[in-house]
């Protein structure tokens with residue numbers, strides 16, 4: 001299923017947070033959204049999953065305007081992993097993941113063995129099967145994140161929207177999650193802060209700055225020192241990873257830059 005944003009603009013009060021955003025994620029593509037703090041990544045994703053109501057433009061799933069879809073249909077097609085998920089009541093880990101099956105069921109329909117299997121399998125895939133009986137609220141940040149990923153997987157949507165999915169995860173689970181996402185073969189649009197993770201896993205990237213798309217392209221084309229300086233204000237050297245062949249960014253701190261400038 002394709003996802004596209006056409007000339008999407010969004011303001012809060014007088015502030016224009018998104019200006020004429022055009023982007024397209026083809027069926028099965030894994031596309032990253034990168035940009036500095038406050039550039040509009042979450043705002044764009046919130047427009048995509050209809051947490052915000054766009055002012056202008058249109059967002060489509062295949063050729064359908066998402067505004068024409070019911071909430072339930074949206075939840076069947078699109079699964080969202082937000083930066084913060086507020087959970088007011090305590091549930092077990094297993095219950096949290098089974099909630100991912102709700103969009104596929106009528107309110108009168110009981111859970112089936114197949115629903116339970118899908119949820120159990122999702123927990124297995126994120127390495128949280130042993131936690132199934134634990135209270136969700138008692139988990140660490142990273143463990144919670146993995147359970148929420150399992151819930152998103154149990155939803156079995158064709159489009160997955162992720163806002164900083166590796167937040168809270170230690171390096172092993174960051175890589176494990178990205179490996180897992182890569183294998184899913186569904187349409188993925190993910191806001192990512194870690195540029196090396198984006199370089200390693202994404203087919204294409206959109207760079208957003210001040211609410212506008214500044215550049216787009218495959219990581220090896222987009223991740224250039226000039227663009228990184230322009231967008232993030234940092235000095236970098238981009239090398240080819242000796243094992244993966246993907247671009248790998250080396251960063252230089254202000255202190256290092258000053259030292260280099262001052263050294264004759």
Ligand SMILES: Nc1ncnc2c1ncn2[C@@H]1O[C@H](COP(=O)(O)OP(=O)(O)OP(=O)(O)O)[C@@H](O)[C@H]1O
Nearest residue numbers: 012015017035036037038039040041042043044191
């Ligand atoms: N409800 C709001 N009212 C006013 N301004 C807002 C509101 N929500 C977001 N903003 C502003 O919109 C801009 C974009 O925010 P957004 O959360 O989309 O950025 P981001 O790129 O996801 O940032 P980060 O990398 O820090 O998560 C920021 O300047 C933010 O302060």
